[in-house]
Amino acid sequence: MSGSSVKNFLRKYMMLIAMVVVVIVFYLITGGKSLLPQNINNVISQNAYVFVLGTGMLLCILTGGNIDLSVGSVVCLAGGVGAILMEKHVPWPVAVIAMLVMGLLVGIWHGFWIAFVKVPPFIATLVGMLAFRGLANVIMQGYAYQVEDKAFLNIFGGGDSCYIPDFLAKVGPASSLNKTCMVFAILVALGYAVFTFINRSRLIKKGYKVDSMVAVIIKTVLIVAVVIWLGYKLANYKGIPTVLIWIALILGVFAYITSKTTLGRNLYAVGGNEKATRLSGINTKWVMFSAYTLMGVLAGFAGILNIARLMGSQPTYGLGYEMDAIAACFIGGASAYGGTGTIGGVIIGAALCGIINQGMVIANTPPNYQTVVKGLVLLVAVLFDVIMQMRRKGAQKTKEGAEKGGAKA
Amino acid sequence: MAKVLLEMKSITKTFPGVKALDNVNLQVEEGEIHALVGENGAGKSTLMNVLSGIYPYGTYEGDIVYDGEVCEFHKIKDSEKKGIVIIHQELALIPYMTIGENMFLGNEQGSKWCIDWNKTYAEADKYLAMVGLTDSSKTLIKDIGTGKQQLVEIAKALAKNARLLILDEPTSSLNETDSRALLDLMKKLQKEQGMTMIIISHKLNEVSYVADKITVVRDGSTIETMDAKTEEISEARIIKGMVGREITDRFPKRHDVPIGDVMMQVKHWTVFHPEFAERKVVDDVSINVRSGEVVGIYGLMGAGRTELAMSIFGRSYGIGISGTLELKGKNVVLRSPKQAIEAGIAYVTEDRKGNGLVLSNSIKTNTTLANLKAISNATFIDKDKEYLVAEEYREKLKTKTPSVEQLVGNLSGGNQQKVLLAKWMFANPDVLILDEPTRGIDVGAKYEIYCIINDLAKAGKSVIMISSELPEVIGMSDRIYIMNQARIVGEMKASDATQENIMACIVKSGSEA
Numbered sequence: 001m002s003g004s005s006v007k008n009f010l011r012k013y014m015m016l017i018a019m020v021v022v023v024i025v026f027y028l029i030t031g032g033k034s035l036l037p038q039n040i041n042n043v044i045s046q047n048a049y050v051f052v053l054g055t056g057m058l059l060c061i062l063t064g065g066n067i068d069l070s071v072g073s074v075v076c077l078a079g080g081v082g083a084i085l086m087e088k089h090v091p092w093p094v095a096v097i098a099m100l101v102m103g104l105l106v107g108i109w110h111g112f113w114i115a116f117v118k119v120p121p122f123i124a125t126l127v128g129m130l131a132f133r134g135l136a137n138v139i140m141q142g143y144a145y146q147v148e149d150k151a152f153l154n155i156f157g158g159g160d161s162c163y164i165p166d167f168l169a170k171v172g173p174a175s176s177l178n179k180t181c182m183v184f185a186i187l188v189a190l191g192y193a194v195f196t197f198i199n200r201s202r203l204i205k206k207g208y209k210v211d212s213m214v215a216v217i218i219k220t221v222l223i224v225a226v227v228i229w230l231g232y233k234l235a236n237y238k239g240i241p242t243v244l245i246w247i248a249l250i251l252g253v254f255a256y257i258t259s260k261t262t263l264g265r266n267l268y269a270v271g272g273n274e275k276a277t278r279l280s281g282i283n284t285k286w287v288m289f290s291a292y293t294l295m296g297v298l299a300g301f302a303g304i305l306n307i308a309r310l311m312g313s314q315p316t317y318g319l320g321y322e323m324d325a326i327a328a329c330f331i332g333g334a335s336a337y338g339g340t341g342t343i344g345g346v347i348i349g350a351a352l353c354g355i356i357n358q359g360m361v362i363a364n365t366p367p368n369y370q371t372v373v374k375g376l377v378l379l380v381a382v383l384f385d386v387i388m389q390m391r392r393k394g395a396q397k398t399k400e401g402a403e404k405g406g407a408k409a
Numbered sequence: 410m411a412k413v414l415l416e417m418k419s420i421t422k423t424f425p426g427v428k429a430l431d432n433v434n435l436q437v438e439e440g441e442i443h444a445l446v447g448e449n450g451a452g453k454s455t456l457m458n459v460l461s462g463i464y465p466y467g468t469y470e471g472d473i474v475y476d477g478e479v480c481e482f483h484k485i486k487d488s489e490k491k492g493i494v495i496i497h498q499e500l501a502l503i504p505y506m507t508i509g510e511n512m513f514l515g516n517e518q519g520s521k522w523c524i525d526w527n528k529t530y531a532e533a534d535k536y537l538a539m540v541g542l543t544d545s546s547k548t549l550i551k552d553i554g555t556g557k558q559q560l561v562e563i564a565k566a567l568a569k570n571a572r573l574l575i576l577d578e579p580t581s582s583l584n585e586t587d588s589r590a591l592l593d594l595m596k597k598l599q600k601e602q603g604m605t606m607i608i609i610s611h612k613l614n615e616v617s618y619v620a621d622k623i624t625v626v627r628d629g630s631t632i633e634t635m636d637a638k639t640e641e642i643s644e645a646r647i648i649k650g651m652v653g654r655e656i657t658d659r660f661p662k663r664h665d666v667p668i669g670d671v672m673m674q675v676k677h678w679t680v681f682h683p684e685f686a687e688r689k690v691v692d693d694v695s696i697n698v699r700s701g702e703v704v705g706i707y708g709l710m711g712a713g714r715t716e717l718a719m720s721i722f723g724r725s726y727g728i729g730i731s732g733t734l735e736l737k738g739k740n741v742v743l744r745s746p747k748q749a750i751e752a753g754i755a756y757v758t759e760d761r762k763g764n765g766l767v768l769s770n771s772i773k774t775n776t777t778l779a780n781l782k783a784i785s786n787a788t789f790i791d792k793d794k795e796y797l798v799a800e801e802y803r804e805k806l807k808t809k810t811p812s813v814e815q816l817v818g819n820l821s822g823g824n825q826q827k828v829l830l831a832k833w834m835f836a837n838p839d840v841l842i843l844d845e846p847t848r849g850i851d852v853g854a855k856y857e858i859y860c861i862i863n864d865l866a867k868a869g870k871s872v873i874m875i876s877s878e879l880p881e882v883i884g885m886s887d888r889i890y891i892m893n894q895a896r897i898v899g900e901m902k903a904s905d906a907t908q909e910n911i912m913a914c915i916v917k918s919g920s921e922a
Contacts, residue, residue: 279725280779
């Protein structure tokens, strides 16, 4: 590898490398405790909301660094609605739909003000943050509600048995391993590997440029190893947490939307250059509206996961969630100026946050210091983006100066 | 003979690939008003940037002798200390601060730790009186018009103890009365304070009104200096100096392109400024373009060309738009760029970085942005098709890039322009409005762009080319409209057009107004 390709590699996988380093550091500090199966399981279920909200937040940030401050309050409001309905013995599917609709309405509300009335997003969602928190308090009247519907809890990741049942327990030799989980992990890993190579040969056939075979093999082997390792760890605990399926589903759907649909394309374009996008005949108002509407729906969904995991709802739930989601996006490489960022980045950002949080808890870091560390991690991650921007601009400036000087005068 | 205040000797300034200034000599005497004239891109602003230290000492060759000593300016502060103050074309005032605050920004009155506001405003009022502005110095900048803002800029310069005042296109955003007031102020300052001034302007009537000496800059060199004391300087005389350039075969020929029916017809088109609603930026303009025809619209900056084009393109500029638009003989009303694109109009902006391209996206995604429908089913993008399209246009336009996945921000100006053209060609319009398609790109790329324009005409498209480069307009167009001060002031066949009679057209309309 030449110097510049090493640099490129580092730039591309910086946060991934950081994550590996963090995992190793905590493994050493905690004497291996941080990688116990149960702890890995907890990282996933405790941070489910970060993945979901981070996905929605990414859509907003893509449109030009706009954030949604209201999501914590919306999680609380939607969750509150669901909890109250279920306490009144409304069937859980109805409650789930009600929570999603709640999120949708909030999203439409924000989208309307931001896209069509041009209220600055920061202010519109600050209003939402205050108003929806208040509204949550109003409907819950300050009380806590419990959710006891077993089916709901199992499906959305709450209680003791929110795992995919081990269908294969009776098959083969007896073992404490959750065989379904293991088999599933192996299938996913294999499927990924097969897909990668089929896709690569298809691309070659069509004459596209592709990464070198060695690079592809290394990447695939690493991903396969991580998936199987994760599966093994989970199998050693209780199997696949249902919430992991939901996370994967949402991340998958939105990875597709952002990379392969016109809506996704428009989100990036608006964030990259709103004026040019409008002059290309794209209704930029609708794009903004869609971003905030989808954010609302996802906040509603995070509300569902939240009341399931905590088995109830309280007026204080969801406090500070918006900050976790925003941090995950920025740590994952989304630009604070909009136009760049990926779902893959959100996954890494959210996972990194989760791992650091959990590691610090296990390592008995005093809670006050934990927040300090979280803040500093965000600063470091964003610094990276800013420095990259500066370098690029510096390089561009010399070029631009030449052009301008020649043209204008 | 008066004392020479400033002498710039053999100034040469090169940018990578371009020689912006080539052995320029300029002599300014104390107490005179010296005008610099020349076409866009001739090098006037570059010269002033060298003088004021924006391009620091060492990045150019030659000497600046000011007040008898050789100067080495490394930044603007250095030249300001000597009393050289430049007033840029775009006003540099902060709208939500008062006049007084703006005037002493960076030069605050009082001690280091405490701004003396009484002194600030008292001083400010003194200088405002000097420029004949009666508003209180506590007025916010946003509450006064551009004419007065320009006066504040001058007062600000005076407050810096300016000895040599450089005004870069000071009247470009002013109306007639305000312009005249400004010019008279310049004369007053000259008479009462012995101020030395350099004015850069496109408006030749103003130049001959105010200047004692006129230096013509062309293609990065000073051509001649005319002295109003020794000779009568007519505008025709200045034009001759400005444009005396041979048109060689810098333009590829179009052979046997039949010109068809009228494709687009605009009648009595009037547009008002979006912020200053009483100002007409396009005034009763009627133009048409036929299929297979290249129509040039020539005009100086600020003539209303871009405003005309953008208002036609789905009302993307301006308010209170009136007039009719016919496409292929049918009346249409286009309310958004989207409708305009669907109706078959494309507008290739002059500001490719600001309005044209998404720099953080790849060539591929930029190419397809205006016509995503063609490469997607419902909402799902067919990435293979997209790649093929991008490749096709890369080859067709000879865009130099390692791959179509390259970010547009990393390309050179000429290649960016090609991506922009590719994007609009892929939208498959009938009428392409090209706004300054060759601005800021090198000669080789220009030639390629001209070839593309010819191919478009050959394919039966209608091309409207807006340009402020006379040779380009004459060399490329079948027919030329001349635009000045929001109006079409002339129309001629390219075969009849010469640089002199086009400029004369503009001068005539200017003196009528």
